[in-house]
Amino acid sequence: MSERRQLTYRDAGVDIDAASRAMVGVAELVRSTRTADTLSELGSFGGLFHVPPGIDSPVLVASTDSVGTKVLVALMTGRHDTVGEDLVNHCVNDILVQGATPLFVLDYIGVGGLEPGVTETLVSGVARGCLANGCALLGGETAELPDLYRPGEYDLVGTIVGVVAKPQILDGSRIGPGDAVIAIGSSGLHTNGYSLARRIVFGEMGLAPNDPFPGLDDSVANVLLRVHRSYLRALQPWLANDHLHGLAHITGGGLLDNIPRILPEGLSALIDRSSWSTPPLFQVLQREGGVDDAEMYRAFNMGVGMVAVVAADHADSLVESLASAGETAWVAGEIISGARETILS
């Protein structure tokens, strides 16, 4: 036989042993997210979870999403500990708007060249997010795909499954003219608009992660990595309240595209822009990027992470309740006749 180099899986960039070692490091943390309904142990093919008993006609609510190119900010700064929380909180909010509370999360990390420390840090963030929201990190997959992802880069994807009693599904059908639109403040960009924001901040403005962010008493890295808020704890007491008519998570598409998703035919949301001052972060992005208003309100949350539609005579009560739960909330507009639009006035 001719001399031939022996090829191994590791030669092709895949190291199964390193992947196993990385999981050992986070096993304890993942275990700590187990809830009373979690049945399976780490390492089984699928995660096992009891359907919680005592729920009237239980309906599962599921959603899958990534944190977008916020991971590229994590990579630039070398801080991988918070994007996992972003992922969980984003997913939690996505099912919260249908009245669901989370049961469990599964994460997927696609990565080019496994760096055990980074994977561990990412999964730790996911586990912390799960703990904070009272759900289990039921399973996950780290896929080493060296020819798809650049060395060290990764995508972080999460899937959440929650549950709601059928009579308590929030679908916006109770929304009527004259309802109040309550805005709940965001902590920053959350997980949307990062492709545009990074282009403005690192491109047009030429800033580095450790530079101070203009007009803010914080570094560029800190501002861009601020963790997506979960509104679960603040809104949970209202989920069984008939006066809460709808919730919209302000993600990609902003206030303009997300509020209409819950509006019945014939109704629009009239938003009074003077009801809050746009946070300086967004003002700077708009000015330095020369981005027009409509584009800003679609690409970014503009300071509003969640919108609640509530019976007008319960607006003050909801605002107070949210404030006492630590959220910034205000009456930002009302529901009017219209063609299922967000109208900014």
Place this chain on the structure above:
Amino acid sequence: MSERRQLTYRDAGVDIDAASRAMVGVAELVRSTRTADTLSELGSFGGLFHVPPGIDSPVLVASTDSVGTKVLVALMTGRHDTVGEDLVNHCVNDILVQGATPLFVLDYIGVGGLEPGVTETLVSGVARGCLANGCALLGGETAELPDLYRPGEYDLVGTIVGVVAKPQILDGSRIGPGDAVIAIGSSGLHTNGYSLARRIVFGEMGLAPNDPFPGLDDSVANVLLRVHRSYLRALQPWLANDHLHGLAHITGGGLLDNIPRILPEGLSALIDRSSWSTPPLFQVLQREGGVDDAEMYRAFNMGVGMVAVVAADHADSLVESLASAGETAWVAGEIISGARETILS
């Protein structure tokens, strides 16, 4: 004011309108996967799904995975219609081994530069896979991440949720010495070992997608894109049968790592390699890559897509039942005392 170019989200590589248009194209197909328990319509924040009634102590079984760099073969060949089926079938098998039948799937496509035709084709494949396995495509996300993925490239991730009655959970605990190990044939590489296989086929062997695959009456593209088999239909009749003691999906880690995952302490699986002839595909990969035996049996499935452990006196009955369901199955070994290993003899 100085002249400044106006930046839009599209300038940063993200086109929200194109993403919406792509979804319209697949809406009908996705809708066709709705099952009796699917509640939500496309476009809601989360997918809604009834917990099916009439199941004794229902336990949810969930798993998330990607098809790995099989997508790079799809990209090389321009054939994106089958990797979605691979994804679903892989996920279905992953929860089948715990006794679960699938309820719904959510897909995630991370992509660099959205090509509507490709996204539609990918989601169509996922939907077809769901239809074939009787589960709903409940939701999904296409994330346009131009700075993370190279133009036109994508990662395809799926999450499955299934259900099993608690008394019917398959966890391998019933496996005992003398049990028969049944192998069920794979259709090809399924979704594992693609980084190594691509390196051998396109690197060492210098083949192009349209070349004939040596020793096989088919093109390289056809051989490498053969769809991952779902074993749901063939094994479903056995899930409630006490004589079926365990199932192992032969994925990354191969026969060597996957069978031990279901073995109780003190038992090993003795596999008789002469019970089947290694399919020519794997023989060619081994010879041309100079890959040693142990590496082959960890990186690839070697012709076995699923392993079933069954009471010895039911081995023939299971093999016949699988054959009549269209599967190739044979007695490949037995359970012996040991240290939770796969022993190839």
